[in-house]
Amino acid sequence: MFNKGRDAQLWKDYRQGGSDAAREKLIEGYAPLVKYVAGRVAIGLPPNVEFDDLVSYGIFGLIDAIDKFDPDRGIKFETYAIARIRGAIMDGLRNNDWVPRSVRQKAKELEKVCSELENKLGRYATDQEICESLNISLEEFHRLLNEVSCTTLSSLDEMWMTRNLDDDSVRVLDLIENEDSSDPEKLVEINELKAALAKSIDALSEREKLVITLYYYEGLTLKEIGQTLNISESRVSQIHTKAIFRLKGRLSRWRTAIEVL
Structure with missing residues (x-):
């Protein structure tokens, strides 16, 4: 270097x-x-x-x-x-579409359920509410989280669009930067998305917020987070996966038709 x-x-x-x-x-x-x-x-x-x-x-x-x-x-x-x-x-x-189609379909279904429950309840759905909507047991839900976890790693790096599709896309993690903009309307939309993301993260459980912070902002691996929290790497993966799908559900109004992980 x-x-x-x-x-x-x-x-x-x-x-x-x-x-x-x-x-x-x-x-x-x-x-x-x-x-x-x-x-x-x-x-x-x-x-x-x-x-x-x-x-x-x-x-x-x-x-x-x-x-x-x-x-x-x-x-x-x-x-x-x-x-x-x-x-x-x-x-x-x-x-290169590295995620198997069957796993991607399950991930889409879970994201859809989280979004629908969020819109209906006005809050994040509990594990039990998600299970009831999917008609599966809590044990099956945990297995599902493990199966689709590979689709959520680095999900905050994906590209999102502002509501004006003629504008450039923004990467979610770029929202933590105070970027200058010559377009006041675009700046307002990006600030709205930034505020929505911050509010959505703040509404997560304390453990989910901690995992998101340690993984995306502190740069720890799932294994290192597990060692820090004294839980298994698999459990960290489940917490991370639930947090991401809950965030996607709450922020669904910002989504576009772009294919994401």
Whole structure:
């Protein structure tokens, strides 16, 4: 990785002069970030997903981050790039449809039930209410969560649209950044989505909020979260999966027809 002075000079050369050599050195210097993110995403994915493929997808995210990064904003490049790299990896997985169709169908059904119950009850549905709606036992519900858990890893990295479909899409995790916008209407919509996401996360149970925070914002793996909370990795996965489907249900009015994990 870079030292601070050399890093700053490369960014200056690339931004001011459009130096291809500086761009290549930036890509080469930050390449280890791609392997780091790919390693995190790989945890929980089926064995048929090749690590090298994840790295290949992530390189596109790194290049995109380098091309769009503005050093003058005072944000560390690593912080900015990690979300872009992870999002590019997830986009690559979605494009290759790595989730079995049967599992994807079950995930869609669960998301639909969570959304319908949220709209009907005006709050997150309990496990028992979800079970009754699906006509399954609590034990079967836990098995279902385990089965569809692979569809929810890095779900907050997916691309969502503002309600004006002519606008650019926004990545959910990008909403934690205070991005400038020259379009007041678009800025209002993004701020509305940011507020809705924050409110939805706050309404989760304390343990669900903690898992979401540790996984997405602190960068811990499910195994590390399990060690922190003194519960099994499988249990962490179940909590994460329930939280994601509850968030999707509550935020369903923001969804578009985009295919997501």
